[in-house]
Amino acid sequence: MHAAITIVRYKKRFIYFAVSAMGIHSLYLWFKKSVLFHKTLGCGKGGTFSKAPDWQQWGLLVVKEDLSRFVEKDINHLQLIKELYGSFIADWYRLFGCELWTVILEPIEGHGTWNGKKAFGNLPPKSSYEGPIAILTRASIRINKLHRFWAHVEGAAEEMTRADGFLFSQGIGEWLWVRQATLSFWQSKEQMKNFAYKMKNHKEIIQKTREEKWYSEDMFVRFKVLKTTGSIRGIEPVQLFQKTND
Template sequence: MTRNSPATSAPNLSGQVVTMCFFRFRPLRHRLWAFAQMALARRPLARTEGIGFFKLMGAGTGEGFTPKPDTGAVVILTTWPDLATAERQTRDAPVFRRYRARADEVWTIHLTPRSAWGAWSRQMPFQPRGPVGDTAVVALTRATVRLPVLLKFWRRVPDIQRAIGGDANVIFKQGVGEVPWLHQMTFSIWPDTRAMAAFARADGPHARAIAAVRAGNWFAEELYARFSILKSEGSWGGRDPLERLSALQAAE
């Protein structure tokens, strides 16, 4: 199923688009293929017309905020010059067609950057266009954890996972990363900036972890970005991840 953003009447077709493609593989032969593609797909991705920044990532089990990897899940983040190019290439480019042909489940979400701070692989990959009103917001947090504090970091993760999993406002959450345990990215969707900020600022394991990160300089590199939703299609975990967001907005 394809849907426009639940928060806007029509997607903005111009300006940078960031696309997240989630692929689920079940047979062992397809999981092994996907694992090999973490190295082999980089060159064909780089040669794809119109592509900018891209990252191949794995996911954690459950909601992703665990040190145990999910061997059946792959996420590809890409940037494109506009929505038309993003839709066409993630559907028709040979490298994406190969992933789709083997995947049992695919969810694709197209985003427009609204704010960004920090660096990813020593660059800023996103081109923010500013806030788009008080609409649904996607939060992306990516960090490289310093080796000396790796155990300290992961000891705090279970409490954070329980906190975000128990927050009624979060629409979707998934933890992914380029290198297990060292490179971590959280991807979450919230009904609005107020709900996201309330979770981030509330006293609890998340706030205490952030304070520890700042005090101990735990991250070698970090990036924080916020996005608006343009379009999405497909399913993840057997359902449309934006279904509850649409229901919440219909009830307002």
């Protein structure tokens, strides 16, 4: 099983169509039998948890049985989009001149659910893999705990961007105030764990979420990073692999 995530950036004049794509693309993917799980996602400003949406930037996630054939293949980015999501979505992005960045991931360990589903299959809590890694943390925040959550996450987000081994992060979510997620990339699992369990602010948040039961649902998944291609704001943000021709 593999996952593909594309971050999509629209020109300002096409924001209406960017918002419309949330529902249109979700419905389109719902009818595709090869898609095991999918989400259309908003993006927050600043790269991590954010109450302020970035109306130009959006995310698209699919889970499929096998995407390994695209990892080594030299393929045009829009052709890859077509293979991952279908011709309708690829033509949509081409029509609106979107900037695209895509990553193909292999889930290796994790726990929790997304809308009651094990979105990335049955995963072990731990694995022996120690190389470059991507982390997806996702939670539905209880309404009566929102003030506690937002009062604490800013410090942890700032810590993360300064952490050894940190490469890039993007805040994503179905509803950025309440259903929040962060996708982050690290040079190694060890460096990520040093941040998660040793840096003060993040360690305190982990403890408080358990003690005060901030979340009605949560999920944490670690992935091998198999392929990246494209750019965001003209930059390939992870640069673990050479890009394919775009």
